Amino acid sequence: MEGTAPHPHTVFYDEAAVERWAPEPDKRQGRTDFQRDRARVLHSGALRRLAGKTQVVTPGAKSQAWDASARTRLTHSLECAQVGRELGAALGCDPDLVETACLSHDLGHPPFGHNGEQALNEVAQGCGGFEGNAQSLRLLTRIEPKRFMPGGRDGELVSVGLNLTRAALDAATKYPWPRGSHPTDPSSVKFGVYEDDRPVFDWVRKEAPAHPGSGHRTCFEAQIMDWSDDVAYSVHDVEDGLHAGHLDPNLLHAEPERQDVFAVAVGRYVAQDTDPEELAEALDRLQEQEWWPHGYDGSAVAQARLKDATSQLIGRFCLAAESATRERYGTGPLTRYAAELVVPRATRLECAVLKAVADRYVMQRPAQERLRADQRVVVAELAAALTARAPEGLDPQFRALYDAATDDRAAQRVVIDQIASLTDAAARSLHLRLTGGRPRQ
16 A cells, blocks of 8 residues: 555554455555455456346346336345445444445355355255355455466466455455354354365455354454345345335234244244244334334335335444444444444344345245246256256356366366356356256246
C-alpha cells in the first residue's frame, strides 16, 4: 500500500491481512487492497453466472406466480453485500472487505441451488465430495482465471484464481475446516476446503487463533458475512413468497399452521432442543410490529408496505447484532480476531422463524419438490455422461485441466468443477446434448 493514502479503515489491518498468495504490484495508485479485491469479484465471470442459478426458484421458470423480480443467486449476493457492508462499517471493519466476502460467499454454488449441491455431493464421493463453500474457496484461489504464477510441471504457469488478499479469503470462509472435521458436530456435511486445496487454505488461516476445544474460529468479517447472508435470505424469501401469492400472512395466526412452521424451524434452522414456545414468542413479536405485512394484494400501496416491512426487518436484525456486539466490546474498531459478532438469541429465533415460513410455504410446495427431483436426475445423468465422454463436453479451461490430471480422482474433480460452474439453463442444455434425450422440465 506504499504510495497510497491510508483508508480510514485499512489502518486497522496489518501487512499479513493484505498479503496475496502471489505477490503483484497494483496497476493504479490510490486504491486500497480491499478495493482491488472487491473490484475483482465484481468483474468476475463467476459472479455474473449467479444470475442464472437458483435462489429459491429456477431463474426464468415458466410460472404465472413468478416474474422477473424474483430473486436469483446473484441478486441475493448483491443484497447480502449491501447488508454486510453497512453492518461491517458500523462495527469498524473495512466495508470493501466485508462486501467482498458477501459477494463471494455463494460463488461456488452449482446449478439448482442447494438441491444441486446435494446431488453433486453424491456423485463426487470418489474425489472428496462437494460443498458449495469449499467450492467457493477453490474458485477464488484456482478456477476463476485472473492471475497465474510459475509452479507447474516444467515451470508452466498455474492459476491462482483472483489472487485476493488473505483477509478477503478468510472473510469469505464460512466453514474453516476440511471435510469431516466440523468442530462441534461430527455428522455435519458442512466444510470449507477440499484436501487438494489445503496449501492455500493453510496459508489463509496461518494467523487464525485456535479456538480451545473446537477447532478454528471464523474471523469477525466472516461472522458479519454469515449473519448478513441469514438476514438477507430469510427476509427476502418471505418477501418473494408474499409477492408470488404463495404465502397468506393470515395463516400465521392459525395454530395448526404455526405448529407446522415451528416444526420446520426445529428440523432445519435451530437446535433440536429449542422450545417451540420460544419460536411462538418470536413470531408473535414480529406480528405485533405495526409494519408487519398482515395482508398483500399486489397493489402499489401493498408493494410499498411490503418493501417497508423488508427494510424494517433487516434494520431490526442488524441493529440488534450491532448493539449487542458494541455492548460487549465497546466503541472501537472491531476487526479480524479482535471480537466475535454477538447476535441475541431472540433475534436469531426471529430470523429462524422467517426462514421456516419461506421453507414451509414456498420451498415445500408440491411443484417445487417435483422440480427438485428432476434437477437431481439432471445432475446425476450429466455427471455420468461427462465422466464417460471426457474430455468431450468440457469447456476449454476444464479440458486442459482434465488432460493434466494425474489420476482418476483429480480427473473426477475437474468434471465436478465443470458442472459446478454451469448455470441452471446451461446444465440442462449440456445434459440434453450429451444424453440425446428430450428436455427435462
